[in-house]
Amino acid sequence: MARGKRTAGAEGCVLPALGIAAVGFVLISVLGFVAAHPVTSLVGGAAVLGVTIYLLVLWQQRRARETREAWQLGVARSQEIARYHAMGPHEFEHALAFLCARDGCSHAQVTGRAGDLGADVVAYAPDGRKIVLQAKRFSGTNKVTGPDLQRFGGTCYTVHGARVAAVVTTSTFTKQAQQYAAHHGIRLVDLHGLAAWASRTGPAPWH
The missing domain is CATH 4.10.290 (Bacteriorhodopsin Fragment)
Structure with a gap:
């Protein structure tokens, strides 16, 4: 066996x-x-x-x-401003990077993370200028303040080498923030400016 x-x-x-x-x-x-x-x-x-x-x-x-x-x-959805108000902060950053790419920028990418020193989106305009955006996905009652602008203003040019620095928000800016931005050459895009940019009825931040 x-x-x-x-x-x-x-x-x-x-x-x-x-x-x-x-x-x-x-x-x-x-x-x-x-x-x-x-x-x-x-x-x-x-x-x-x-x-x-x-x-x-x-x-x-x-x-x-x-x-x-x-x-x-993506282009069709990018023109619907209501979508931006429903986004989370990280999704909002990606949406802004898409808008940059849609409108002719190269190397548009999201850099927002812990320790990013205010640069959420970096891209290059069609004429080669470096664009640095800070994204503020705020509710309508939560305005972007002067200190918010000061933190961004302290790094956007000296650290990130921006030729165009802009803060884009789904809300609005306080008077102090507007004054600081005007003094330091930072462009402000509030909810109305974002709607115009998204729908192509108004200028992009680098125009």
């Missing part, structure tokens, strides 16, 4: 050996066919290559179409 029993080790050796033998047999058969029928093999290989290229082109076209449709949807 003991002679009829197979161990797990024996099966583990047999199966890989059979697999290797099968692969070797297929490889030998393919090489033999290619050697015996070089013209047929060449035609078949060309056909396979052609089909592969065709499928790759179709996939690239599909990806390009999906990317284009997603961009068009």
Whole structure:
């Protein structure tokens, strides 16, 4: 009875050996066919290559179409000001970066994080100027204050090298904030300015 029993080790050796033998047999058969029928093999290989290229082109076209449709949807949504009021702070930063890219800026990216020293979005205007935006996703009753502007003003030019510095909010600015911005050349975009920028009925912050 003991002679009829197979161990797990024996099966583990047999199966890989059979697999290797099968692969070797297929490889030998393919090489033999290619050697015996070089013209047929060449035609078949060309056909396979052609089909592969065709499928790759179709996939690239599909990806390009999906990317284009997603961009068009983003452009349409970017003009709906109500969306900005419903966003969280991080989502608002990404929405501003999208607006910059939509309107011709290059390298628009969100940099807002702990220790960002006030730079939430960085982009480059079509004329090459560096744009630094600070995003303030506030409710209508929570205004952007003078101290808010002072913290941004202390870093936007000296630390971040901005040529255009702007604070964009879904709210408004206090008089003190407006005075500070005017004195230090910081552009202010309140909820009305944001609505105009988003809907393309008003200027972007770098204009």
